[in-house]
Amino acid sequence: MMSQRLLSVENLTIALPSAGDRVNAVEGLSFNLNPGEILCIVGESGSGKSMTASAIMGLLPDAGVKVQSGRILFRGEDLLQMSDERFRTIRGSRIGMIFQEPMTALNPVMQVGDQIEEVLEAHGIPKADRPGRVLSLLNAVGLPEPAALARRYPFRLSGGQRQRVVIAMALALEPEILIADEPTTALDVTTQAQILELIRGIQRSQGMGVIFITHDFGVVADIADRVAVMQHGRIVEIGPAREVLDQPADAYTQSLIRAVPQFREKPLPPSPEAEPVVRVRGLNKTYVTQGGFFTPVREFKALDDISFDIRRGETVGLVGESGSGKSTAGRCLVRLIDPNGGSIEYKNTDLAKLSRSQLRPFRSKIQIVFQDPYASLNPRHTVGQSIMAGPLAHGIDAKTARERMNRLLIRVGLDEAAADRFPHEFSGGQRQRIGIARALAVEPDLLVADEAVSALDVSVQAQVLELLRDIREEFQLAMLFITHDLRIASQLCHRVLVLHKGRVVESGETTSVFRNPRDSYTRSLIDAVPGREWHHSPGGDSTTRSFA
Template sequence: MEFKSKDFSDAKPVLKIRNLEVRLTGRPNAELVLNGINLDIRAGETHCLVGESGSGKSVTSLAAMSLLPKDALEIQGGLIDLNGFDITNATAPQMRDLRARKISMIFQEPMTALNPVLRVGEQIEEVLNTHTNMTGSEVKKRTIDMMEQVHLPDVERIYTAFPHQLSGGQRQRIMIAMALILDPDLLIADEPTTALDVTTQLQILKLIAEMQERNGTAVLFITHDMGVVAEIADTVSVMQKGQIVEHAPIRDLLTNPQVAYTKKLLSAVPNLAPRAARQVSAGPDIVAVEGLDMTYGGNGFFFKSEGVKAARNVNFSIAPGRTLGIVGESGSGKSTVARCIMRLIDPTAGKITIAGSEIAQLTRRQLQPHRKHFQIVFQDPYRSLNPRWTVARSLCEGPINFGTSREVAMEHAAELMELVDLPRDALERYPHQFSGGQRQRIAIARAVAMKPDLLVADEAVSALDVSVQAQVLDLLDDIQDKFGVAMLFITHDLRVAAQICDEVLVMQKGLVVEHGPAGEVLASPHHDYTRNLIEAAPGRDWDFANFCALDRASTFTGTAA
């Protein structure tokens, strides 16, 4: 695998952080959130900051932007120097002047970072209106030019669009345009590609690299995806519990990590070599989908329209204890299929048979007794768990609704907490009192509480860091082994699909373009679209667990470790 190998020793330092300490506001005796952080980023360099959730990555970036929440975190000591200017002692007006001109940030979720009631063109223009004396026509011309530079299609239309009218990748391009329109010296990118599919992710990474090359921008890239790190980094700093435990050029870090924590992070990263498929259990399939169609929109009172065909003639089945993965780009139809199967939306046509019952045409009332047979785990457990309910209430609600006594449901809930490796005494706590990985374990426990025949996981690990992701995947494996549950796994991460799926179904624009055993589809794809997805996967040529490049020849015959 080719690494970036440019020497930055002679380049001008753009950001220097020295002995940075951050603590909880008003808690001088509490453990430091950041403890003695030292960091240098030079012009044109991409420096990746990696570590588990809670390690201090985002706090470091917020401190550099002087955006720490005043009532929660404060700088206790140290220096943050941006081109000779001390940010730690800057006033609010000074920082407003610096942001966008000298230092900019791309946030993880553009839908929450963008104003939902302003057109995106106006939001980009706001940066120019705040920091320059350009005329209105000059501002619009510069905005249109910048939108073209970030390769947005149909720029005139998107200029007048609202954020909700754009795809995730397009919204992220708008954020990049806003961040780079004044050619800042330093760009901070905080998990900018986490929720994007592999091809959109690749486009965004190439775009950042292209803009960096053009303007010589220094980039601080925060991510938990070691595949992305392998693709873009010049240097890497590894954070653990508020400290930098290892710092090295990318080649040295991946081939010869020195610290046990770094080795643990790398060994948790899945690769594209498919695992061995499980044996097909005897007995009827848990799920059978035939000719599934889903069309959004269509004829209205005053117009005729064909609507949007999100799924067309989808067919598959899942045997007990087996996992089928559906992969594809955003808008390919994979989540639509999952929502049809869960009957969260009504399919336009086709049959859906689960545990021997055909459910596609049932009314909501008729569906009620069948609901316990199929359960779902969503991408964001914090939004899917009721924040006002204790964990005990969330786990007991379903069984109680189906006739289980409260005492039996509580005992079963305690057993489920042990199953997902959480303490029994945490039942009376609330979702906000758990980490992201723990909340996802609770969401899995809630789904398993109904003893379903089918478990649907819709991007269930995409927002988790690699070590927690590996733990959740192992948990799902254990649950399948213990209960023989069938699983439909929706993901945009082909590396995750390779580690958990027995079969893979590839969707493009609502159509199934390839379907077969994971070892065949991922190792020897037949369709060009599947090959493009695999080629776009970050870190596809690297075996992180063994700190070496993958043998692509053996991988494509399905024999790689």
């Protein structure tokens, strides 16, 4: 039985440097990987899932992170006790790895063909064989025109193509184990679906064992044979994928699965008011790159004739993949970007035509919440200063501003003491709440949420969505909700607009658009959503399942 196992991790404990907020990154971890199976390790950020992968590959960061105890047996041989030389012959050739960020995993100043050849060279493949191997590898990962592509530099490839190159490198020596650390997290959904299919296909044809690390239960449902759920460095549940997904035994697993957003079946009740808060007509934005003496002027149409209305208490979703122009649209609305044409009508004023100074009094009416909870707060200002800056800029006296700030802090689920602390003392979810409080402090009529929950773990995501939904009802706020995640859009939005290459390809009431997409692009987006076939709690009422 032992010889059957490809890899077995036994009682692995990895200590963190003493300054960390917990003693061990990973504690008492044990699991096996059999040939020809895909084991998914799922968990939220900080659960120790990536640390586990790094330990197997011998890539633990130097600074104070040490393996305290345990064994990692690869075909009966302990990787942790192995000499560096012996490990090198295994790493890359018998255990391959794919990283999350394909751009940083490739050397930017080296042609991709040469990078793959380097892997072959490192493991002693004769020089004459290398170019042929490179081409067949690029072919195997489904890249078009391998010969031409091998001579390109990474920056000329799309994200999905780069990830395919990284996979080709990992597969170059036909490893027995492939470790994939969030390989699709940085990719668009349609690309993600293709990459998942590719990994699954190669795994089947070569009979590799795959350890697939992810935070997305949808991906797990699509790809996993077995699942290990991690929390605080421990495995809380491990078992066949179907069992864990459909009948989770552990309370934490249950809460995670409950937090995974699902498509809503019934439409939200429409907003009663007929008069829109903003009326956007024919919005255009073209980026022009300046030409030099020898380079022609290049134009890129980020937004092409976008029109929509948003009423009080209504949320309009703007969905699309990266580069579709959805963020540009949001930023045009708050005039962080000046549109080239079209109108943004607010209370009979066209905001698109106003100059910067004329716009100042209207700034408070349209507010924005950003994606990155770490970059969106000034690290040198206390939370109180950040929230009060808006009201003070609009001439509200300090006492009123302070009262308003205290009220909002409590409203978004923090306490008044938070005002005197700095952003780095808060978690991502808490920072996002602060960002929401800052936007609400100037009493806007319209809130633009630009991927406001995309950077958060699912359980935190659910809580922040709940907060957004509550304040929408409480303040009768109009909201433009920008996201790449159709499931989240369907949870929160009354209506959606599907953006593709700067154009609205489809719009309408959310549930009917997602159930009967008329446009082929919308359909491909919906088909690519991970975990679509996975219907958990089959007897339960999935229509009303929400974030509670």
